Amino acid sequence: MFTKLLIANRGEISCRIIKTAKRMGILTVALYSDADQHALHVEMADEAVHVGPSPSKDSYLQAEKIIQIALKVGADAIHPGYGFLSENATFANLCEQNNIIFIGPPVSAIEAMGSKSAAKNIMELAKVPLVPGYHGNDQSVDGLKSHADKMGYPVLLKAAAGGGGKGMRQVWKSSEFNDALAAAKREAMSSFNDDLMLVEKYLTEPRHVEIQVFCDNFGDGVYLFERDCSVQRRHQKIIEEAPAFGMTPALRKQMGETALKAAKAINYAGAGTVEFLLDSDGQFYFMEMNTRLQVEHPVTEMITGQDLVEWQLRVANNEPLPLAQDALKINGHAFEARIYAEDPSNDFLPATGRLSLLQPPIESRHVRVDTGVVQGDEVSVFYDPMIAKLIVWDENRDKALARLTKALTEYHIDGVVTNIEFLYNLASSAPFKAEQIDTGFIEKNHDLLLLNDKQDIKDLLPIAVLYLMLSSQQNSASDVQDQYSPWSLSNAWRANEQYLQNLELMVADKTFSVQVSQSGAVSQLKAGSQTVFHINVDQQYYQCAGVIEKNQLISTVNGHKTIANVNAHQDGHSVFCNGKVIRFKSLQADIGATQDNNADAGFIAPMNGTVVAILVEPGEQVELGQTLMVMEAMKMEHSLKAPAAGSVSEFYFKAGELVDGGTELLAFQAVQPNKIKNESA
Known part of the structure; x- marks a missing residue:
């Protein structure tokens, strides 16, 4: 076995590889950029070397x-993780030329699967079923569009060198094709430096089912069963499970053997994933093969009891596969939920910021957390915004799903917006429990998954107000000279009047007026006394009582007892309770400040990023919905569109320039309705 392993990656996957390497007695070397100087993977490795600037x-x-x-460090092997250089044939070839073991398949296999169009041709010859589509060399707009028109809409545009949903666009009608193709090509060039495209028939209700395969250098191969990865946004997975629900033994065997046929067609070795679209009629079609370890590999590990990174290292060391096919068994059910810094209510836009609170659930044989960050780390604009992977296991799907929802209620993150609450809504939704799942699950159930936003505020605001009242009492108690004097109380005591306080709380740009009155002992500071708060939030009345213990609030609201975690931060407080969270701040008195609400003032950057394209000229007349500018950040494109007919009077940035979130990007002037009438007269 090699003695020193360099990990050509960062974050969560680097930490994951380091854990297995250390258990096997292999020394590890981490790489770090400027932004990752103090990252967790750097701390965990035996050595770490600076590799360059943050981008x-x-x-x-x-x-x-x-x-x-x-x-230089004497590493005799390199593990590329996933992403970055993991499927780069040139890099694998450089390793070979320098007598460094590349933990991955042969260069020829990477090259064969590196182009989606070439891969389709290989699979067609190997009799692997394919989705109807065009994978040829005619890359002209008219040529690609003619194939799409013949195929019939909807179609799917895919970057031939793509992965992770990059360079991919659904096209629902012919008139949308040109714009979608241009956007897909831009994204493909930015992500892979290659804008070769293919066009496929888009199946409207398929499932995304992938098979984990492993081959050694002696011609043997196995499949470690399947994962269902249908729940996706922006063509990127957020919840995966293994095994796939509704899978019969016959279909599992058929898909597994087909996946091995695909792997052997390119003389594969190592860990690979063959991805299929599974239609509602039981037919399945080859999508692509990923020649690396997948992000979702932990669910396979949980149901098989195997360490797939160890398998990778042993195969790369020219050892035979650890187990034969008949020795592999499925035990129980596992889910993986990807925890992202992103805003589901704003089209899942990535978020940046410092992790002021990072409190994952306690790990056990049922709960596993794979992460590359610790509290205080920053989620930056330079890399993918995934914070962690939450993996759970139990004896069957229902029990594992219960584990997942409970663990999500125990996962508390503050400082950045995350998708945890969205994941909880998704995992606890009736359609997900009932296995009514396909790749359009989020779009079909969007309103249901975001339905609880207003209800969450209604449920959690009384708890937030109660926390403010109790914490104010605690703070006052520590400074009290005479605990029996009413002048020492913080309960709005007034002689011969009701104890009444008026508050204003802001939650997500909305202000709530709150009135609080109290009842109980004359001095609420006496030992054993119980303060009861009568809280009126926008004419909704609540009777509340509770106690604060460290950062937990044990509260009873209208007879309903709950436990909430509260995190105080620079911008206010965050309340986490039963899988929900609200972030609020108590406002100062209004001093009459005004704000310019001119609708034509301009466009604000929704995130830190780079301007990648300006698609119209200043002064040019544009139509409603026309794309004006394209930004890119955290591996995602965001298009700014005209809200009405009009023109851009000025762009404040050029293509290639960096932009801070919240910065005004352009000035837009809408055409007045009477002006349109006059011009058309």
Whole structure:
């Protein structure tokens, strides 16, 4: 076995690989960019070497520099993780030329599957079923569009060199094709430096089912069963499960053997994933093969009891597969939920910020957390916004799903917006429990999954107010000279009048007026006394009592007892309770400040990022919905569209320039309705 392993990656996957390598007695070397100088994977590794500036193109994608670092530190093997250089044939070839073991398949296999169009041709010859589509060399707009028109809409545009949903667009009608193709090509060029496209018939209600395969260097191969990865947003997975629900033994065997046929068609070795679309009629079609370890590999590990990273290292060390097919068994059910810094209520836009609170659920044989960050770390604009992977296991799907929803209620993150509450809504929804799932699940159930926002505020605001009242009492108690004096109380005591306080709380740009009165002992500071707060929030009345213990609030609201975690931060407080969270701040008195609400004032950048394209000229007349500018951040494109007919009077940034979130990007002038009438007269 090799003795020193360099991990050409960062974050969660680096930490994951380091854990297995250490258990096997292998020394580890981490790489880090400027932004990752104090990252968890750097702390965990035996050695760490600076690889370059924060942008990945200047650091983690510097293939030749990474090879030189490996030679300098004496690493005899490199694990590329996933993403970055993991499916880069040039990098794998450089490893081979420098006598460094590449923990992955042969260069020829990476090259064969590196182009989606070439992969389709190989699979067609191997008799692997394919989705109808065009994978040829005619890349002209008219040529690609003619194939789409013949195929019939909807169609799916996919970058031939793509992955992770990048360079991919659904096209629902012919008139949308040109814009969708241009956007897909831009994103593909930005992500992969290759804008070759293919067109496929888009199945409207398929499931995304993938098979984990493993092959050694002696011609043997196995499949470690399947994962259902149908729940996706922006063509990227957020909840995966293994095994796939509704899978018969016959279909499992058929898909597994087909996946092995695909792997053997390219003389594969190592860990790979063959991805299929499974239609409602039981037919399945090859999508692509990922020649690396997948993000969702932990659910396979949980149901098989195998360490897939160890399998990778042993196969790369020219050892035979640890187990034969008949020795592999499925035990129980597992889910993985990807915890992202993103805003589900704003089209899942990535978020940045410092993790002021990071409190994962307690790990056990049922609960596993794979992460690459700790409390205080920053989620930056430079990398994917995934914070962690929450993996749960139990004897069957229902029990595992109960584990997942409970663990999500115990996962508390503050400082950045996350998708935890959305994941809880999803996992606890009736359609998900009933296995009514396909790749359009989120779009079909969007209103249901975000339905609880207003109800959450209604349920949690009384708890937030109660916390403010109790914490105010505690703070006052520590400074009290005479605990029996009414002048020492913080309960709005007035002689011969009701104890009444008026508050204003802001939650997500909405202000709530709150009135609080109290009842109980004359001095609420006496030992054993119980304060009862009567809270009126926008004419909704609540009777509340509770106690604060460290950062937990044990409350009773209208007879309903709950336990909430409260985190105080610079911008206010966050209340976490039963899988829900609200962030609020107590407002100061209004001093009459005004705000310019001119609708034509301009467009605000929704996130930190880079301007990648300006698609109209200043002064040019545009139509409602026309794309004006395209931004990119955290591997995602965001298009700014005209809210009405009009024109851009000025762009404040050029293509290629960095932009801070909240910055005004352009000035837009809408055409007045009477002006349109006059011009058309």
